[in-house]
Amino acid sequence: MxxxxxxxxxxxxxxxxxxxxxxxxxxxxxxxxxxxxxxxxxxxxxxxxxxxxxxxxxxxxxxxxxxxxxxxxQNKRRGGDSSVILVEYVKSQKYPKTVYPIDLLEIGCVSIDNKCSTSKLFRVDRIDLHSTHPLIKQQDILERTPSEGMYGCISCSLVLNFAPPETRGDILLHCTRLLKPPTEQMKSLFFLVLPAPCVLNSRYMSLETISKMMEDLGLFTVYTKTTAKIVYLIYEYRKEPKSVIVWKKKELFKGATRNNFFIPLNTTEATRRPVNKDEQ
Ligand SMILES: C[S@@+](CC[C@H](N)C(=O)[O-])C[C@H]1O[C@@H](n2cnc3c(N)ncnc32)[C@H](O)[C@@H]1O
Structure with a gap:
């Protein structure tokens, strides 16, 4: 058939x-x-x-x-809380005690008792477009300014596939503005979770594409886990994003059963960067 x-x-x-x-x-x-x-x-x-x-x-x-x-x-029985992966990774790194608790921004937060909140490794700020709890601030990540906090880790789990295509690249770029610059003890982390088909069955993207795109943003892959349903990626923020980054949709793989997921990224176009009061 x-x-x-x-x-x-x-x-x-x-x-x-x-x-x-x-x-x-x-x-x-x-x-x-x-x-x-x-x-x-x-x-x-x-x-x-x-x-x-x-x-x-x-x-x-x-x-x-x-x-x-x-x-x-996020209930374990049905695929689980993705932050378990992040917590395990951080534990495995044996960072010096002085880095804890790591300031974490959880974008697209729908639960306040995920593993990242209960592990004591992090101090967590949570945001979502539609808050479901007083401890989750109702905010679009693109509207968040560095004056509201800089982070040693940002979690962006199953958010990009929810966001309109033209904002996906902006979200990634914007997150780099909220990550603390690298120190000797630790480089800031970016945790990206996507449905597996977005990366493994797209006409326009592969794991290699996303890795190159992230490197342009100064984010270098340190951990990858793929399951049939989900791809978990952890990046270290090692340097500033390149000043000019252009990633346009280009067909890499043919096939009627492939999907059209892509993360357009163009730093030459005006990006929605909120003006930080400190920068005015
Ligand atoms: C599928 S839920 C992900 C829930 C959870 N993070 C997880 O991993 O299961 C996607 C969430 O991302 C939020 N979201 C999408 N775009 C966003 C944005 N620009 N800023 C903040 N939250 C956003 C949505 O409101 C939604 O609650």
């Missing part, structure tokens, strides 16, 4: 009644499909009514239900 092209799979419509019944991973997957569909419609400047229809489906599913499903997804 011929594989169904991603385009057709993503364009499948759910009936409103069926939408309400979606739960768990199915809900998360469908939410992402709708976000992607909305993005595609916006890009081809489709009729605003079509865009509004997709937005209504998103609203019907609801960001709260999506986040609840994400929280449940």
């Amino acid at each position: 011929r594989p169904v092209p991603v385009r057709l799979r993503t364009e499948r419509q759910e009936k409103p009644g069926a939408l309400k019944k979606l739960k768990g991973n199915k809900l998360i997957r469908h939410y992402h499909v709708l976000l992607k569909r909305k993005e595609q419609l916006k890009q081809r400047k489709a009729n605003p009514k079509e865009i509004q229809k997709v937005q209504s489906e998103l609203d019907m599913l609801g960001i709260d239900a999506y986040q609840k499903a994400s929280q449940n997804g």
Whole structure:
């Protein structure tokens, strides 16, 4: 049987009644499909009514239900809390005692009792576009300024695949502005988690592409773990990003079953850098 092209799979419509019944991973997957569909419609400047229809489906599913499903997804039985990987890595490094607790910024935080919060290795600041707890600040990472804190570690777990494509590169670049410069004792860490298909089954990206892209940002791979579902990557922040970085979509792999995930990055275009009060 011929594989169904991603385009057709993503364009499948759910009936409103069926939408309400979606739960768990199915809900998360469908939410992402709708976000992607909305993005595609916006890009081809489709009729605003079509865009509004997709937005209504998103609203019907609801960001709260999506986040609840994400929280449940962190439940061990269903794939687990990705910060366990980060905690194990940090423990294995045998950093001098003086570096602890490491200041950690958790982007896209949906739970305040992840392993990174309970391990005592970190002092954690948490942000999310839609806060679900008083200890999670409601904030877009792109709006966060260095005056709100500089970090020895930033966690960006399953966030980029949620973010609109044109903001993904900006998010990575912006994170470098919030990482503390390297010291002799420790280099700041960036923890990136993506669904495995984004890196292993994209037409436009591979593990090698993402590694080169991150090196342009001054972030060097120190740990990689891939499972059937998830890719975990840890980077050390060793130097400033290059002043000119341009990564455009270029087909690397052909195949009807591949997806279109990509992280466009262009530092020559105006990036949404918030003005830090100290810099005014
Ligand atoms: C799938 S959840 C990830 C939850 C958790 N980090 C994990 O690893 O399971 C994605 C979260 O990223 C958040 N998010 C997406 N873009 C963001 C941005 N620009 N700034 C802050 N949070 C963002 C969303 O609101 C959503 O709660």
